C-alpha cells in the first residue's frame with residue numbers, strides 16, 4: 001500500500017492553528033497529527049511552506065465547448081447556445097474528444113480543483129467512442145471526475161415559446177428533419193454507465209445529466225429520475241438560468257420550472273439545480289423542502305448577463321450551495337479559483353446590508369463541502385479529515401497572495417490566482433507537483449490541441465455560418481420573453497430576481 005506523509009502543513013478549511021502532518025495511506029487520509037508527533041511514513045513531502053486545502057469541486061462544466069474558447073462575446077445564453085450546441089455539430093474523432101476533454105482537466109487541476117463534474121454534449125448523434133474517450137481522458141490525468149452526457153428528448157430550439165410564430169416554416173422543417181439518436185438508445189447507454197461507474201466507487205464515475213426541464217418531455221425526465229434512483233446516482237439539471245427560461249417555464253407549465261420538477265417528484269437530495277438565477281421566494285421554499293442543492297456559476301452568469309443567484313436567500317433557507325465554472329464556449333475559463341473568488345466578490349452586489357454579504361469562508365465552503373454534498377460524496381471528499389479521500393491541494397505560502405499571512409482562506413479566495421499551486425493529490429496519488437502535471441504530458445496535449453484546432457477551425461466557421469440564420473428568430477423570441485408581462489410581474493428586476 002502506497003503511503004505519503006505531508007509534513008508541517010498549514011491547513012485551510014478546518015483550521016487547526018498549528019503545523020500538521022498529514023498521513024495518506026492508499027486513497028485516504030489515514031491520520032492528522034501535530035508535526036513530529038509520529039514518524040512520517042512512505043514518501044515524505046515537505047509541506048512546511050504550503051497552505052494545504054481540500055481540493056475544489058467544480059460542480060458544473062461542459063468539456064465539449066473547449067475548441068470554441070474565445071469565439072463569442074456580447075450575446076445572451078440562448079443565442080450563444082445556437083453555436084456551442086448546433087444541431088449539426090462539427091464531426092470529431094475519438095482522439096479529438098480525448099484531447100478536448102484533457103483541456104478541461106488541465107485547467108481544473110491548475111486552478112485547484114480535484115473533482116470536475118462534466119456534462120458533455122454528445123448529441124444529436126450519440127457516439128459511444130466519444131463517451132469512452134472522455135472517460136479515458138479523466139482516467140489518464142488523475143483528476144476525480146463525474147461525467148454525464150446530456151440527456152434530452154426535445155430539440156433545444158423547441159424548448160422556448162413563440163417558436164412556431166418566429167421561425168420561418170422552411171427553417172423549422174429543416175431543423176425538425178435532424179433526427180437525433182433515439183432517447184431510448186441514449187438512456188440505454190446511461191443505464192450501462194450507471195451500472196458500471198458509480199462515483200462513490202470509481203474515481204471517474206457517471207452522473208445523470210438531463211439537460212433542462214424544457215428540453216425534456218415529462219416522461220423522459222421521470223425516466224432519468226428513475227434511473228438515478230435505481231442506482232443511487234447524483235443528478236444535475238440546468239434550471240432557470242435566464243429570465244427567458246423563467247418566462248418559458250410559466251408559459252409551458254403554468255408555474256416555475258422548480259414547481260414543475262417538484263410535481264414530477266424530481267427534486268431530491270443529490271440533485272444539483274444548475275444556475276437557479278431567476279426564482280421567487282416560493283421556489284426557494286420548494287427547493288429547501290426537497291433537499292436538492294443549487295449550483296452557482298458566477299463567472300458565466302456575469303459573462304452572459306444572465307443575472308446573479310440569490311445565494312444568501314438560498315443559504316438562509318438551508319439550501320446547500322455548490323460552485324462551478326460552465327463551458328469554455330460560453331465563458332472562456334474553467335478556472336475554479338476564479339469561480340470561488342467571483343462568488344465572494346460579486347455576491348456583495350446583492351444588497352446594502354454587509355451582514356448579508358457572502359464571505360470568503362462561505363464561498364470556500366460552497367466550493368468544497370457544498371460541492372461534495374451536492375454529489376452525495378460528503379463522506380468522501382470536500383474536507384481534510386481522517387477517513388476522507390486524500391484529495392488535497394498545496395499552495396506556496398511564499399508567494400504574493402499569502403505574504404504576509406493573516407487569514408489563509410480569505411487570501412486564497414481573494415488573492416490566489418493558481419500561480420502558487422505547488423501540489424495536487426487525488427485519491428492518494430500526486431497528480432501535480434512543482435508546476436507540472438505528473439501523469440500526462442501537458443505540453444504535448446496543448447500542442448496537439450492547437451493542431452486539432454487548426455484543422456477544425458474552418459469546419460467550425462462553416463457550422464457557425466450555417467446556423468447564423470437562426471439568430472434573428474432567436475433574438476425576436478428573446479425580446480418577446482423579456483417584454484412579456486410574466487417577466488415584469490413575476491421576475492421583475494434583473495439582479496434581485498423578485499426577492
Ligand SMILES: Nc1nc2[nH]cnc2c(=O)[nH]1
Nearest residue numbers: 062211212238241326330
Ligand atoms: N450555461 C449553460 N450551458 C449549457 N450547456 C448545455 N445546456 C446549457 C445551459 O442550459 N446553460
